[in-house]
Amino acid sequence: MPDQWVLSLEQNSETEVIKGSIVETADAVRRGADLRLFLIAKDYEETLYFQQTYAGEQDAFAGLMTHHHSYAHRGSLAEQPYFSFFKYDACGTFSQVKWMLDNQRFDESQAYPYGIYLWYVCDRWRVVYEHDAEGNCVAGDLDELKEHIRAGRSIKVGVRQLFGIQDDDLSGPEHISFLDIMQPLIKDGHVGANCDFILAGAPKWPFTWENALSLGMVWPWSSGEMIAHLTEPGHLPFRRTTVRRAMQWLVADT
Template sequence: MAGWTCELELDEARETVAGSAAALGAAIGRGADLRVGTVFRFDEHIDTSSANAERVREIMDFRVVYLMEERWVAGIQNLRMPVSFEQGFGPRASMSFFLYNQDGHQAIARPFLDGQRAAGEPGPSAVKSHADMPKYRQLDSWDADTNAPSSNFIYEFDSFRFLVCDQWQQVYAHDADGATTEGSLDALAAAAVEGREVKVAIAGFCDDLAAAGEALAHEVFAHGGSCYYFTESRIFITAAQPLIRVRPGIPLRYESRGWDFGWIKPQSDGIVHRWLVDPYTLKFHRSRSRHAMRWFVGK
């Protein structure tokens, strides 16, 4: 699909210089894909000991997108590993679950995958000074001595450009019990059989990560992988791409025991089968929940 447009641009101070947060939120609500473009100097952001002062333009693909209260957008990179521009990849096998909010607040969770024994327990950790990176401001640190450290921060990129590909069509929606609220299940099934991409927005998917009575209204947008339509029982299923679940908030942020990741199987009867990973132990847990969902297909 083509047709990428910049719906919101921020400057180094994270002030809006073009577009609007409202336009970005509206596009995401229509199922649009999200990428974020930034600009930085290599010797300021990547290697502060380097003499290379050239500017680097980065484009990041966010395959997991959150829409909070129908107005606040945050994206998470679900397939990224730590990158080294000299060695290829970072020193330890891990994931880099970078998280970007629409106001430039950023975060990272890094589950280590190499099986090393953790040296500590989950909880608040010391915030480092990062004096050699004056544009980097670490806001907090969590679980530093575990196998799932995370932190929230702001890096003052030269600019932030929130790009969307608004080439999706909502064709079906249902409540948590699978009762149709809009559109046609037949249209969803027919589009998938034709080879069109499928995406699903799951309402309240991370409610169980919030404290009782504190859940924030939200949808999580996930890309479908393999799709199945049962022609007699009339149930549509997709095995979605892996995603990261985060306790809903504005801005979206990581903290101890406030996130996990894994694989899901959403169904048009309202059921989501979950095979989630405890990031501290890498143990898998099976569960299921019910949610209202909206289904999109690529145009």
């Protein structure tokens, strides 16, 4: 079944591959598959749901948690909740930035000795429409995409060269980042989307939040235009910018 979660990659505490393939997992993420990660920590077990994914060349992939809200800080309960922005990949070191409500920022990135890494994918998405940065059709049918929106189907958008958007920098390695959509819409002949929070790092691989991190609220359009409000955690206010990017628009086959 296309909506089943499948174990794609198992790694031990040394991130050695026990089962599956890093390359095949990256291929699935590159197709727009949903991604989850089960971990065994010292005192608990957890599964991470990623709201955003990154797929680069060959075996490069990562899962991003874009609006994780936390209550504990450095061993004790915090007086106020706060945002945590995570990046996990198959290398064994995770990136985490905490953004407190008083605008303080803490970089908590580290190599943590998890007992196991189980990467699951749900390969249920199909590309309906693809266009270049100028909005020219590359593949698919824009009218079909509109009909899926009218039918209430789940839609996802993949934005090429998202990392580097802070400075409209296209110089990094080729990659695509898939974003969750809260509100697809049709206007002036095009499809647009109000997306969940997004994270954009430096245009490089591998990357960490030490290299760069921007939190964004973005509105991609099938015209190739993407309106973005971006800020670096700890450095308000948001800054508005407009860029052009090639995109894929996907529908869930469930």
